[in-house]
Amino acid sequence: MLTSVSHITFWHTASSTLDNRLKMSSSESELTNEMEIEGYQFEPEFTEDEIKSQNLASSPVVSVNERGMSLDWCTCENCTILPTFNECLCCNEFDHYVTDYINSHTKCISLHPDFDTVCLNPVILETAYIIYIRYKSQRGRAPDHLNNKQSRFMAYRQFINWVRRGQHLGKKFRVVIPSCVVTKIRGAFPSEDGNYEGFHEASDSDTDSE
Incomplete structure (x- = not known):
């Protein structure tokens, strides 16, 4: 129990x-x-x-034209401030020369003795335009006189061909042209409405029209 x-x-x-x-x-x-x-x-x-x-x-950082406030970056004394940072390039910073175009006698490429002949002469630009449309296999007759937009386009091409001595840049490869050169070409062949295309990066859908 x-x-x-x-x-x-x-x-x-x-x-x-x-x-x-x-x-x-x-x-x-x-x-x-x-x-x-x-x-x-x-x-x-x-x-x-x-x-x-x-x-x-x-927030993502917004690209600002840091060179748009002054011309401290220009050493040739002929540049102007353009809309974007890339376009604010002095000819003394341009790295596509294949010969000594800038020296103690010529501090700016736009003042080179041959610049006006190569890039601004209307007859030279018209001839270059004829060669260009033949190269592009375009049919038809070239205009008797280029309008200002066509002249600017050919002047830019002439400048690159001149300083690179015809060396090929590569497919869809674009070069930023110095501000002093752009300014002088635009001064010779101004836009009627004051608007310009400016520099654009190359893309797969690009054509050669500007």
């Missing part, structure tokens, strides 16, 4: 202990769930100014 009572007491004690452990486990689980649900309640909050600053910091 004593043994039976002892067994009852043992199982009662064990059952109570198990219940207490289950209750503790349940309480811990509830506490954990509570903490997970409100896990960010102590995180710092940002002010509107801080949020705006973060948004600005993550």
